[in-house]
Amino acid sequence: xxxxxxxxxxxxxxxxxxxxxxxxxxxxxxxxxxxxxxxxxxxxxxxxxxxxxxxxxxxxxxxxxxxxxxxxxxxxxxxxxxxxxxxxxxxxxxxxxxxxxxxxxxxxxxxxxxxxxxxxxxxxxxxxxxxxxxxxxxxxxxxxxxxxxxxxxxxxxx
Amino acid sequence: xxxxxxxxxxxxxxxxxxxxxxxxxxxxxxxxxxxxxxxxxxxxxxxxxxxxxxxxxxxxxxxxxxxxxxxxxxxxxxxxxxxxxxxxxxxxxxxxxxxxxxxxxxxxxxxxxxxxxxxxxxxxxxxxxxxxxxxxxxxxxxxxxxxxxxxxxxxxxxxxxxxxxxxxxxxxxxxxxxxxxxxxxxxxxxxxxxxxxxxxxxxxxxxxxxxxxxxxxxxxxxxxxxxxxxxxxxxxxxxxxxxxxxxxxxxxxxxxxxxxxxxxxxxxxxxxxxxxxxxxxxxxxxxxxxxxxxxxxxxxxxxxxxxxxxxxxxxxxxxxxxxxxxxxxxxxxxxxxxxxxxxxxxxxxxxxxxxxxxxxxxxxxxxxxxxxxxxxxxxxxxxxxxxxxxxxxxxxxxxxxxxxxxxxxxxxxxxxxxxxxxxxxxxxxxxxxxxxxxxxxxxxxxxxxxxxxxxxxxxxxxxxxxxxxxxxxxxxxxxxxxxxxxxxxxxxxxx
Numbered sequence: 007x008x009x010x011x012x013x014x015x016x017x018x019x020x021x022x023x024x025x026x027x028x029x030x031x032x033x034x035x036x037x038x039x040x041x042x043x044x045x046x047x048x049x050x051x052x053x054x055x056x057x058x059x060x061x062x063x064x065x066x067x068x069x070x071x072x073x074x075x076x077x078x079x080x081x082x083x084x085x086x087x088x089x090x091x092x093x094x095x096x097x098x099x100x101x102x103x104x105x106x107x108x109x110x111x112x113x114x115x116x117x118x119x120x121x122x123x124x125x126x127x128x129x130x131x132x133x134x135x136x137x138x139x140x141x142x143x144x145x146x147x148x149x150x151x152x153x154x155x156x157x158x159x160x161x162x163x164x
Numbered sequence: 165x166x167x168x169x170x171x172x173x174x175x176x177x178x179x180x181x182x183x184x185x186x187x188x189x190x191x192x193x194x195x196x197x198x199x200x201x202x203x204x205x206x207x208x209x210x211x212x213x214x215x216x217x218x219x220x221x222x223x224x225x226x227x228x229x230x231x232x233x234x235x236x237x238x239x240x241x242x243x244x245x246x247x248x249x250x251x252x253x254x255x256x257x258x259x260x261x262x263x264x265x266x267x268x269x270x271x272x273x274x275x276x277x278x279x280x281x282x283x284x285x286x287x288x289x290x291x292x293x294x295x296x297x298x299x300x301x302x303x304x305x306x307x308x309x310x311x312x313x314x315x316x317x318x319x320x321x322x323x324x325x326x327x328x329x330x331x332x333x334x335x336x337x338x339x340x341x342x343x344x345x346x347x348x349x350x351x352x353x354x355x356x357x358x359x360x361x362x363x364x365x366x367x368x369x370x371x372x373x374x375x376x377x378x379x380x381x382x383x384x385x386x387x388x389x390x391x392x393x394x395x396x397x398x399x400x401x402x403x404x405x406x407x408x409x410x411x412x413x414x415x416x417x418x419x420x421x422x423x424x425x426x427x428x429x430x431x432x433x434x435x436x437x438x439x440x441x442x443x444x445x446x447x448x449x450x451x452x453x454x455x456x457x458x459x460x461x462x463x464x465x466x467x468x469x470x471x472x473x474x475x476x477x478x479x480x481x482x483x484x485x486x487x488x489x490x491x492x493x494x495x496x497x498x499x500x501x502x503x504x505x506x507x508x509x510x511x512x513x514x515x516x517x518x519x520x521x522x523x524x525x526x527x528x529x530x531x532x533x534x535x536x537x538x539x540x541x542x543x544x545x546x547x548x549x550x551x552x553x554x555x556x557x558x559x560x561x562x563x564x565x566x567x568x569x570x571x572x573x574x575x576x577x578x579x580x581x582x583x584x585x586x587x588x589x590x591x592x593x594x595x596x597x598x599x600x601x602x603x604x605x606x607x608x609x610x611x612x613x614x615x616x617x618x619x620x621x622x623x624x625x626x627x628x629x630x631x632x633x634x635x636x637x638x639x640x641x642x643x644x645x646x647x648x649x650x651x652x653x654x655x656x657x658x659x
Contacts, residue, residue, distance in 0.1 A: 024590050028332070035339060035354075043351045052615030055351040058608045059342045066335045073328045079590045085385070092384040093585070096377075096578050099561070103571070111561060115554035118380075122387055124550035133554045141562050149215050151566045 024079045025070050032067040036060055091121050106156025112138045167509075168290070171517025174219060175525055183220050184522055187227035188529050189537075194228065195235025196541050197552065199383050201248035202232035202432075203595075206492040207371040208556070210499070211563035218500040219515055223522035225496045229489045230282055230472050230526045233432050234534065235541065237274035237465055242267060242542050250432035250468035253440035257453060257460030264456055268400040273458055274465045275534030276402055277414050281466035282527035284418040285425065285473025290520045292426070297481040297509040305613035306625050310634035312607045315428035315484040317641040319596040322430065322488075326591055327645070333592045337600020338607060340365050347605070348612050360572045367495040369564040369577040370601055374594040375492075376560040377581025380553050382588060387549065399538050402458075410462040413443045421467035425474020431487025432468035432475075439467025473523060480504050480516055484603065488595040491602055499567065 102110030116134030194205035213221035236251030241258035344364030443463025475486030564577035
């Protein structure tokens with residue numbers, strides 16, 4: 007078994023939490039497969055619908071146990087605040103899409119730039135206004151893509 | 165032969181040429197930007213191809229693949245940061261050479277080596293892909309099943325990461341592929357009653373998520389890195405003496421890269437590592453490696469670019485991606501209603517040869533782009549990350565939405581992005597996940613068909629010679645290295 011250097015391993019929690027979560031995921035997936043409809047022999051076409059997912063879930067679980075023994079999870083530094091905040095922007099974007107898809111994009115992109123240290127107004131205008139508008143026009147006019155209606159897009163679509 | 169010339173004639177279409185030139189320039193920009201690579205670029209730009217003709221769409225994706233792979237060398241040499249992982253070994257000698265005031269010579273060597281490697285591999289692609297397809301034409305489901313298993317087993321060695329974690333990620337991708345209606349029995353699986361999930365999880369949003377959005381999250385932890393760019397007067401073509409020193413290395417690396425590319429799942433990164441190591445092993449002056457050896461640049465660049473053509477061989481002939489970017493191109497083929505596999509060379513031979521010729525054209529084009537435009541393209545490294553990545557976010561989200569005009573795809577991309585970030589943090593490569601997702605459906609389908617064919621006696625699988633051959637290759641891919649290490653350790657102990 008490999009020797010683990012405590013300086014580079016993640017927290018004790020992470021080392022066990024990651025495989026534990028994978029095993030829970032496999033157990034949940036396996037449990038869900040038990041609810042899949044079973045086909046009569048003449049219709050099952052070789053394997054039952056649940057067979058293959060069960061096989062793969064079992065394989066993942068087996069490999070995870072092997073990983074715990076031979077190749078445990080190693081992490082470097084802690085996740086920084088900027089990282090967490092960047093991840094946090096994604097659900098904010100999801101919520102804002104309820105108001106308007108492109109408004110959400112503009113706000114999230116601007117917030118991302120600000121979060122990462124950008125303070126120049128014209129750069130923020132570029133990221134938050136010019137690029138989303140250009141992308142919208144490109145997809146709307148050239149690719150004929152209809153975006154979900156919202157406050158801003160409805161102004162365009164009429 | 166008719167398809168061979170038909171493919172060449174397709175290149176006379178000015179619209180296609182315009183697309184190829186634009187995609188090549190775009191690919192060079194993508195490859196030169198640290199953090200963006202050919203795979204991410206192809207995934208992000210895939211939605212832009214939806215309204216194009218299939219030939220143009222796939223040609224654009226392959227153009228991005230070839231040119232971005234080459235362009236990684238620009239940043240590798242000038243700022244000691246590989247634009248793509250395939251150029252990591254180019255840094256080792258390219259940057260020291262640039263520090264000595266020979267950046268132009270280093271870039272010139274990289275451009276020429278890349279072009280020779282790329283052109284060589286496209287010639288192999290033109291010859292090998294139809295032959296491989298012909299050989300595979302009579303494959304029955306058991307052979308295809310074993311071949312797909314072999315392809316997935318090769319994920320273990322991807323990117324030099326942990327084999328076990330790579331396999332877990334690949335298996336996770338295969339499991340994701342089971343979401344939706346089972347094509348063989350029409351039973352809904354893991355849909356939780358959502359009709360939107362009946363068609364399964366889309367390849368494109370997952371690709372955009374794991375390659376694009378997860379990279380944004382990774383970049384958030386690299387904001388303090390400052391790149392120092394070495395100034396370059398002009399790019400210099402290699403001298404006669406340089407050619408004399410590197411021609412063998414270029415040819416060797418072209419062979420290595422093409423072969424590595426042909427192996428399922430292995431791409432330019434592995435090819436460049438092996439190409440570089442072999443260049444050092446065969447060199448008369450190995451002590452110069454790491455200090456600006458031109459053979460090091462040539463070995464790495466010829467290998468990584470030749471892997472692009474090699475990777476397209478199994479992608480087109482068997483429907484099994486030869487590299488992560490080839491996986492995105494495979495998705496592009498499927499999105500455009502094409503069926504990669506042996507029938508491509510009988511039913512769509514003109515299409516296949518159009519792609520080959522497009523790749524040839526792009527490889528020659530980036531010789532010109534590299535020689536005359538490297539100084540300009542080097543400037544893209546000055547784009548601040550605070551501008552670049554918010555723009556990547558906008559393209560990622562809009563791209564995920566655009567293909568099916570579905571918000572579910574946007575959520576899938578975001579979730580895949582977050583999952584990809586944590587996977588990478590804990591040492592799981594996201595590439596196996598993407599390839600597993602692509603091959604999962606095929607794997608299950610072939611398994612089911614094999615079971616029908618073999619009367620549900622799975623143990624008869626190895627009784628078929630080709631199936632046994634692929635299963636043995638699988639065993640070699642999975643256990644070859646640990647068994648080799650075990651034997652080597654025993655021999656060392658025994659003295």
